[in-house]
Amino acid sequence: MADHDHDDPHEHGSELSETQLRVRALETILTEKGYIDPAALDAIVETYETKVGPRNGALVVAKAWTDPAFRQALLKDATAAVGTLGYVSPVGDHLVAVENTPQRHNMIVCTLCSCYPWEMLGLPPVWYKSAPYRSRAVKDPRGVLDDFGVKLAKETEIRVWDSTAETRFLVLPMRPAGTEEWSEERLADLVTRDSMIGTGLALTPAEIAK
Amino acid sequence: MNGVHDMGGMDGFGKVEAEENEPPFHETWEGRVLAMQRAMGYAGAWHIDDSRYAQETLPARTYLSVSYYQRWELAMEKNLLLRGYVTEAELKAGHALGPAKPLPRKLTKDVVDAGMTRNSFFRQQQGPARFKPGDRVRTRNINPLTHTRLPRYARDKVGTVELIHGCHAYPDSVATDRGDDPQWLYTVVFDGREIWGPDTDPTLTISIDAFEPYLEPA
Numbered sequence: 506m507a508d509h510d511h512d513d514p515h516e517h518g519s520e521l522s523e524t525q526l527r528v529r530a531l532e533t534i535l536t537e538k539g540y541i542d543p544a545a546l547d548a549i550v551e552t553y554e555t556k557v558g559p560r561n562g563a564l565v566v567a568k569a570w571t572d573p574a575f576r577q578a579l580l581k582d583a584t585a586a587v588g589t590l591g592y593v594s595p596v597g598d599h600l601v602a603v604e605n606t607p608q609r610h611n612m613i614v615c616t617l618c619s620c621y622p623w624e625m626l627g628l629p630p631v632w633y634k635s636a637p638y639r640s641r642a643v644k645d646p647r648g649v650l651d652d653f654g655v656k657l658a659k660e661t662e663i664r665v666w667d668s669t670a671e672t673r674f675l676v677l678p679m680r681p682a683g684t685e686e687w688s689e690e691r692l693a694d695l696v697t698r699d700s701m702i703g704t705g706l707a708l709t710p711a712e713i714a715k
Numbered sequence: 716m717n718g719v720h721d722m723g724g725m726d727g728f729g730k731v732e733a734e735e736n737e738p739p740f741h742e743t744w745e746g747r748v749l750a751m752q753r754a755m756g757y758a759g760a761w762h763i764d765d766s767r768y769a770q771e772t773l774p775a776r777t778y779l780s781v782s783y784y785q786r787w788e789l790a791m792e793k794n795l796l797l798r799g800y801v802t803e804a805e806l807k808a809g810h811a812l813g814p815a816k817p818l819p820r821k822l823t824k825d826v827v828d829a830g831m832t833r834n835s836f837f838r839q840q841q842g843p844a845r846f847k848p849g850d851r852v853r854t855r856n857i858n859p860l861t862h863t864r865l866p867r868y869a870r871d872k873v874g875t876v877e878l879i880h881g882c883h884a885y886p887d888s889v890a891t892d893r894g895d896d897p898q899w900l901y902t903v904v905f906d907g908r909e910i911w912g913p914d915t916d917p918t919l920t921i922s923i924d925a926f927e928p929y930l931e932p933a
Contacts, residue, residue: 525744530809531791535754538801541755542754542821546750549830599836616721639723643723652733662918663920
């Protein structure tokens with residue numbers, strides 16, 4: 506981010522520099538008032554830039570693929586199951602995992618704002634928070650999947666979960682064929698962020714070899 | 716409120732455009748906005764539902780035209796002013812001009828991990844759950860002028876209770892400063908045709924998480 510960190514308000518044109526100045530002024534006021542500590546803000550930003558991301562969720566999925574008891578525990582109570590793994594940051598109390606099968610494909614949206622399992626997947630991408638996704642996911646999920654280049658069999662049921670409360674959902678994608686002997690670490694490389702939202706599928710061994 | 720934030724089922728917003736290798740933040744100020752929001756939440760200045768409601772009550776034109784983190788910033792200014800943490804004069808001056816309003820705590824560097832841990836929204840139950848998995852329910856036809864988490868597309872529809880998530884703080888109450896008013900929370904699933912009519916993809920089901928006051932027996 507260092508390349509964006511500058512003091513020249515003209516660099517990005519007037520609209521953006523206005524926002525930049527406004528945010529800077531707000532931080533100054535809140536700091537002078539004693540409400541916030543800029544060093545704590547630095548640490549939060551750094552955490553989201555370097556530590557929290559979809560790898561957390563990918564490791565959970567890979568474990569569920571290789572450990573039937575963990576898979577069962579995850580589907581029964583994802584908060585508790587994820588809590589048993591030391592390497593994942595605390596997920597709060599309300600995580601639900603939903604499993605994709607050849608019969609059923611799950612997809613997650615928040616039509617009202619941008620609810621998303623941050624601890625599992627990091628910050629949501631812009632498209633997840635955008636009007637096109639929020640408006641269409643519940644009405645035309647196959648059309649949305651088409652935008653992502655995903656085609657499902659016509660008879661595959663689609664279940665869309667609208668995150669309208671504090672419950673957060675994680676899709677457990679299907680394990681690709683030809684990965685029977687793979688380790689959890691290696692399997693996790695196949696688990697994309699979008700496959701855990703339901704707008705993608707896990708990568709195949711052939712796709713990752715490219 | 717029936718604002719533009721309640722987007723489920725609207726047409727005309729176009730294709731979903733995904734960005735390859737998207738960075739966590741596109742500009743430095745976006746990270747500062749997110750972090751300030753987190754810090755003020757930790758400090759106890761307002762609740763997550765207050766942030767959502769402040770965004771929803773931005774002018775519809777503004778909501779649709781500014782970026783995501785700009786919306787957060789505007790909503791934060793609204794809550795700061797509304798709750799007396801800063802004044803208009805201070806926002807204009809870009810500096811503190813008067814004393815601070817006391818807050819329960821402050822997010823400092825040594826407690827950042829605590830500040831990043833998601834709150835629990837579980838609350839002590841006030842009575843037994845009215846519904847159980849498998850029950851048929853109809854969502855109420857409500858159109859409050861204030862914050863609600865029952866989306867328009869899912870009002871006055873018949874569905875089936877699938878999961879019970881325990882008792883949670885009730886956003887409709889929290890966002891209007893009436894306290895947690897804990898309510899049972901359920902995942903309710905609808906056939907796509909119940910929501911969008913007979914021409915809809917017959918394989919589609921849609922669920923919402925619905926607080927008990929949104930539901931009546933069907």
